[in-house]
Amino acid sequence: MSGPRVRRKWRPTLGLIVFSVLIAVLALPTAIVIWFRALNGTTSQMGPVEFAALAVAFGITLAVAYILTRTVTGPIDALIARTEEIGRGGHAAIQPLKTYGTREIATLSQSFLDLATRLVDRTEYMRSFAAHVSHELKSPLTAIKGAAELLRDDDADKPITPEERRHFLDNIVADADRLDVLLNRLRELAYAELPMTAGETCLANIVDELQHRFLTLVATAEGDTETRFALSLEAGTIILGHLADNAAQHGARHLWITASKDGHRMIVVVADDGSGISEGNKELIFKPFFSTRRDVGGTGMGLDITRAMLQSHGGSIRLMEGSRAGTAFEITVPIAL
Numbered sequence: 001m002s003g004p005r006v007r008r009k010w011r012p013t014l015g016l017i018v019f020s021v022l023i024a025v026l027a028l029p030t031a032i033v034i035w036f037r038a039l040n041g042t043t044s045q046m047g048p049v050e051f052a053a054l055a056v057a058f059g060i061t062l063a064v065a066y067i068l069t070r071t072v073t074g075p076i077d078a079l080i081a082r083t084e085e086i087g088r089g090g091h092a093a094i095q096p097l098k099t100y101g102t103r104e105i106a107t108l109s110q111s112f113l114d115l116a117t118r119l120v121d122r123t124e125y126m127r128s129f130a131a132h133v134s135h136e137l138k139s140p141l142t143a144i145k146g147a148a149e150l151l152r153d154d155d156a157d158k159p160i161t162p163e164e165r166r167h168f169l170d171n172i173v174a175d176a177d178r179l180d181v182l183l184n185r186l187r188e189l190a191y192a193e194l195p196m197t198a199g200e201t202c203l204a205n206i207v208d209e210l211q212h213r214f215l216t217l218v219a220t221a222e223g224d225t226e227t228r229f230a231l232s233l234e235a236g237t238i239i240l241g242h243l244a245d246n247a248a249q250h251g252a253r254h255l256w257i258t259a260s261k262d263g264h265r266m267i268v269v270v271a272d273d274g275s276g277i278s279e280g281n282k283e284l285i286f287k288p289f290f291s292t293r294r295d296v297g298g299t300g301m302g303l304d305i306t307r308a309m310l311q312s313h314g315g316s317i318r319l320m321e322g323s324r325a326g327t328a329f330e331i332t333v334p335i336a337l
Contacts, residue, residue, distance in 0.1 A: 014072070014073050014076060015069075015073045018065070018068050018069075018072070018073060019065065022061050022064060022065050022068075023061075025057075025061060026057055026058060026061040028057075029053060029054060029057040030054060030057075070099070070101060071101030071102050071105075072101055072102065074099070074101065075097060075099055075100050075101040075102075075105045076105065078097050078098070079097065079105070079108070082095070082097065083112070083116075086116050086120070091117075091120050094113060094116050094117055096109070096113065097109055137179065140175035140176070140178045140179050140182075141179070143171060143172075143175045144171075144172050144175045144176065147169075147171050147172050148172065150168055151165065151168055151169075182301075186301075199230075199231065199232025199233065199234075199235065200228045200229065200230055200231065200232070200336035201228060201231055201232060201233040201236050202225060202226050202229070203223075203224075203226075203227075203257060203259045203268065204221055204225040204226060205236075206233065206236040206237055206240050206257075207219050207220075207221040207225070207257060209233070209241075210237070210240060210241060210255070213237075213244075214241075214244050214245070214248055214255075216248055216253070217244055217247065217248055217252060217253065217254070217255050218253060218254050219244065219255040219257060220254065220255065220256050220257065221257050221258075221259070222256060222259075223258045223259045223260050224259045224260055224261055227259070227261060227335060228335070229266040229333045229334065229335050229336055230313060230314070230337075231315075231333055235309055235313065238305070238306075238309060239306050239309055239310060239331070240268075240270065242302035242303065242305060242306045243255075243270045243272075243302075243306065243329055244270075245302060246302055246327075247272035247274050247326070247327065248274075250272075250274035250275045250276070250326075250327070251274045251275050252272035252274030252326060254272065254273045255270065255271070255272050256271045256272070257269070257270050257271075258271075261335070264334060264335050265332050265334055265335060266332070266333050266334075266335055267330065267331070267332055268330070268331040268333065269320065269328060269329070269330050269331075270328065270331065271326060271327070271328035271329075272326040272327055272328075273326045274326045274327060275326070276326050276327050277319070277327055282319060285303055285319065286303050286304060286307055287304070303317075310331065310332075310333065313333060313334070314333070314334045315331060315332050315333035315334065316331070316332050317329055317330070317331050317332075318330050
């Protein structure tokens with residue numbers, strides 16, 4: 001479905017309006033000269049002073065026309081052309097204009113370039129994401145189909161043994177569970193991509209939720225645990241829940257969560273005592289579907305969901321060099337107003 005369209009009708013161009021105004025300005029001194037000559041009853045040819053006045057007016061009009069063309073109509077036409085170029089060429093066409101003319105046009109152009117960059121990045125991300133999702137869903141579906149066909153085509157002369165039947169059924173259940181996890185992650189990612197939803201909570205409330213969900217982890221809240229920040233309890237639990245889940249999968253037994261104020265932001269450091277992240281994987285952990293535990297059900301979507309949800313709430317996340325053994329992440333999120 002296409003978006004709203006501007007109603008088609010004739011509208012004057014900016015250049016037409018500008019030059020019409022300039023012609024009117026040029027006509028003004030001519031009209032004044034004619035008016036005063038008519039009042040004085042003068043019918044002789046115009047004198048040098050009158051010619052000079054009209055020449056000066058004409059020269060000023062041309063100068064103003066040149067300035068307006070360079071500072072207004074030219075940059076706007078260039079911005080329109082750049083818009084069409086970006087629509088055809090993507091990232092390669094996102095380049096600044098040669099001239100902007102006025103501060104307002106420069107600000108408009110920068111806003112447009114920022115928006116175009118986000119839209120093109122988003123398009124490329126969705127294209128890559130769709131390819132990854134197709135691959136991730138295809139693998140368990142293929143395994144389920146293969147196991148089901150083997151069970152369906154069981155030969156009466158050479159029947160499948162109970163152990164083989166149980167093995168195939170276990171594979172079907174395991175792959176179905178993996179599909180269920182993937183679909184849950186996709187729902188969380190869709191929630192993360194929504195505009196910021198109203199709500200606020202504090203670290204103490206989130207840690208209470210985590211302690212109920214992760215019984216093998218001892219979650220400890222430290223620092224400013226009562227200041228409320230601009231995350232709903234559900235969003236905060238999803239964000240820290242993914243970090244807690246990663247920690248538990250890597251053998252962590254303790255989770256230290258420390259909060260502190262920094263102006264209008266909360267800085268939340270989440271550290272664990274698990275096996276940590278290898279140097280070779282530190283640059284890959286935020287990539288969608290990257291997982292070192294795929295064989296035990298890891299989807300590689302947790303950190304991508306965490307980052308997307310924080311960005312939709314005006315926050316961010318980065319990997320730290322932890323002071324404790326294990327892994328440490330720093331999260332920033334706005335304080336609730």
